[in-house]
Amino acid sequence: MIVGNGDIAQEAAKEIDDADLVVRFNDCRSIQTGGSRTDIVAVCNTGRPARAMLGSAEWRSSRPIAAASEIWSVRDPRKFAALRASLSQSHPELNDFCDDYTDQFIAFCQATGKRHVVVDQSVHESVDEALKPHEPGPYVVPSSGMIVIADLLLRFPDDDIAITGFSHTGWDGHPFAAEKRLVDLYVCLGRLSRIAGKTPIVSSQGA
Structure with missing residues (x-):
């Protein structure tokens, strides 16, 4: 179960908690x-998101x-180091991106007994390729949600993967917009399912 930070139906909570694996994002x-x-x-x-989380005692606890x-x-550090020069020209306002x-x-993971994983840059690049037929237009990078969806589809090709939020x-x-079209395609192909309901109760920026 991949749980974004957008709208979630009230009736989805139990289905989320019953999943074998639940992934959330950033400040959850x-x-x-x-x-x-x-x-x-x-x-x-x-x-800035990384700096804010790491600097927040509330997030850490x-x-x-x-x-x-x-x-x-x-975000694979190798991929983002390679992006820095081009972004400095195309998006100078993203000087710390x-x-x-x-x-x-x-x-942090070592201090708290957690496993740390870097999602490989090849996943990012596969998402860029998968988005091309869906008319993404100019963009900086795919969303974290799209990267995680792609990674889990690769890791667990035979498992049921659901998304909500x-x-x-x-x-x-x-x-x-292109990510939505790509996700809708995965749903139509049976590679993903959406957990939907009639009563959205979480509303924020989404994933």
């Missing part, structure tokens, strides 16, 4: 109203972070 805004189980927290390990056995850094905090997440909206540097 989906917790409580979107169930409580958390096995993996996928984090943006570069730029929060219930989902404490419960998680693994922290996944979704590629600042890497992976070592600090590793240190994905509104496919947010920062305009992510190609959310």
